[in-house]
Amino acid sequence: MDIGKKIKNLRLKKGLTQEELGERTDLSKGYISQLERDLSSPSIETFFHILEVLGCSPKEFFDEQAREQKVVYNEEDQTDYYDEEKGYNIQWLVPESNEKEMEPVKLVLQKGGAFKEFEPSLAETFGYVLKGSVVIQLGKRTYFAKAGEAIYFHASETHQIINDSDGPSELILTVTESYL
Structure with a gap:
């Protein structure tokens, strides 16, 4: 599972820069960058705080089925x-x-x-x-x-x-x- 990639996608969907996400979570821009490239792993507390700021529950984050996008509309x-x-x-x-x-x-x-x-x-x-x-x-x-x-x-x-x-x-x- 690409946790960093998912965090980055959520951040981009919210229209936030790495710096803005860092400011809202009291983390540095560099640390956010490392998380998004899977070079670092956050603590559970930090991870939950990032998800809260990004408006995503842990269940939604890890539920592959819920994350599948609808492509065809009839x-x-x-x-x-x-x-x-x-x-x-x-x-x-x-x-x-x-x-x-x-x-x-x-x-x-x-x-x-x-x-x-x-x-x-x-x-x-x-x-x-x-x-x-x-x-x-x-x-x-x-x-x-x-x-x-x-x-x-x-x-x-x-x-x-x-x-x-x-x-x-x-x-x-x-x-x-x-x-x-």
Whole structure:
């Protein structure tokens, strides 16, 4: 079992540097580095304290089955929301994706439909137009994308996606977590 590698992965998931983990556990950055490279072994007390700071129980840490990540998501995993007034349907393709680094969705805009307007953030948005065509309003600028084209932008300005087709338009969108 690679205890050091697991500690490092937990630290990275928490977005902590070795120095930050060291500060929170009263350990040196050098010692954290040695632990992560399996060059040193912590006492049980130190190990439990590191896990506590990283938000992981000992059972979760050692339970291989619980650590297995889900890779394939099917239709039963997906959830939908339809906004009749604005003319769009959004389908979350991965459950609890709003708690992850990326949030992939399928967006269907009816004729004349518009997805809600978003305020500026630090998020990034990637999209691929599957069907129809859309207008992307990003601040005071307007961009057009049609089926087979990709979109990518930093959400640093107010932004909205609007159907620009005579029928429905479909997109796959992936938005990164916003740190505002």
